[in-house]
Amino acid sequence: MLIQPQGVIQKPGEPFFLNPSLLALNVFETAIAPDILEELAPLAEETRAMEDLGGRYTLSNGARLYNERPRHWRSDICWLSHADEASFDWFNRLYARLGLAALVAPFVPHDREVRLYAGFFVTRSRCDALDMHHDWKLESNEAFTLMAPLTANAGDLGMTYETVTGDRRDLAYRVGKGLVFGPSFLHSTAVGALAERAVFLCLNFGTDRMDNWANIGATTARQCELLRQPDGSFIRQEDWRRLYGQAKGY
Numbered sequence: 001m002l003i004q005p006q007g008v009i010q011k012p013g014e015p016f017f018l019n020p021s022l023l024a025l026n027v028f029e030t031a032i033a034p035d036i037l038e039e040l041a042p043l044a045e046e047t048r049a050m051e052d053l054g055g056r057y058t059l060s061n062g063a064r065l066y067n068e069r070p071r072h073w074r075s076d077i078c079w080l081s082h083a084d085e086a087s088f089d090w091f092n093r094l095y096a097r098l099g100l101a102a103l104v105a106p107f108v109p110h111d112r113e114v115r116l117y118a119g120f121f122v123t124r125s126r127c128d129a130l131d132m133h134h135d136w137k138l139e140s141n142e143a144f145t146l147m148a149p150l151t152a153n154a155g156d157l158g159m160t161y162e163t164v165t166g167d168r169r170d171l172a173y174r175v176g177k178g179l180v181f182g183p184s185f186l187h188s189t190a191v192g193a194l195a196e197r198a199v200f201l202c203l204n205f206g207t208d209r210m211d212n213w214a215n216i217g218a219t220t221a222r223q224c225e226l227l228r229q230p231d232g233s234f235i236r237q238e239d240w241r242r243l244y245g246q247a248k249g250y
């Protein structure tokens with residue numbers, strides 16, 4: 001049994017790790033540096049007004065965002081992703097500063113590096129019903145999500161998740177703590193409503209191997225227009241769908 005620096009436990013030969021304090025698979029908390037939070041706080045404020053489905057927006061730092069709003073979710077969630085490669089590069093620099101690749105590298109099968117696929121600001125102010133889901137439907141820890149709250153009201157509308165014993169628990173978000181989670185972590189936005197949108201930095205990252213990209217990309221392609229692939233090249237969502245989507249019933 002290996003106890004990892006993240007406080008999680010992975011038995012040799014097992015594909016997934018256990019977080020004993022959350023009693024859940026493939027999830028851990030990580031500290032977000034204060035200078036990063038300070039830098040993102042005014043940008044998070046700007047994203048609260050970016051609500052139109054398919055809208056394109058420019059942050060005051062020049063980063064361009066595209067808004068995807070999944071229609072079937074019982075919430076007002078907005079996925080504001082990098083709208084071009086230069087904006088992706090800005091998210092990628094944040095990803096490097098957060099040190100996320102090193103944190104998940106022990107768990108991710110990869111050749112050279114753990115790569116960012118997409119960066120987002122996620123905003124939502126209400127959720128009417130639970131939508132329990134796995135971000136990643138994968139057999140091994142090839143991909144992870146970071147959700148890091150940027151506004152204080154994120155603590156008032158948290159996450160509901162399922163433990164390994166099948167119980168449901170609520171997890172409160174705290175500014176300064178990011179939640180990192182992979183496959184087999186069953187969760188939903190908690191039910192509730194806020195006076196204004198709570199804002200999160202959200203990153204999708206994982207293996208640099210292309211072998212299982214049809215399954216890995218299925219998550220990210222639903223939420224953004226431009227994806228970076230495991231091999232480092234970019235692909236537009238429509239091209240991803242054409243190449244990988246139909247075979248998987250996407």
Ligand SMILES: [Fe+2]
Pocket residue numbers: 133134135187
């Ligand atoms: Fe999710």
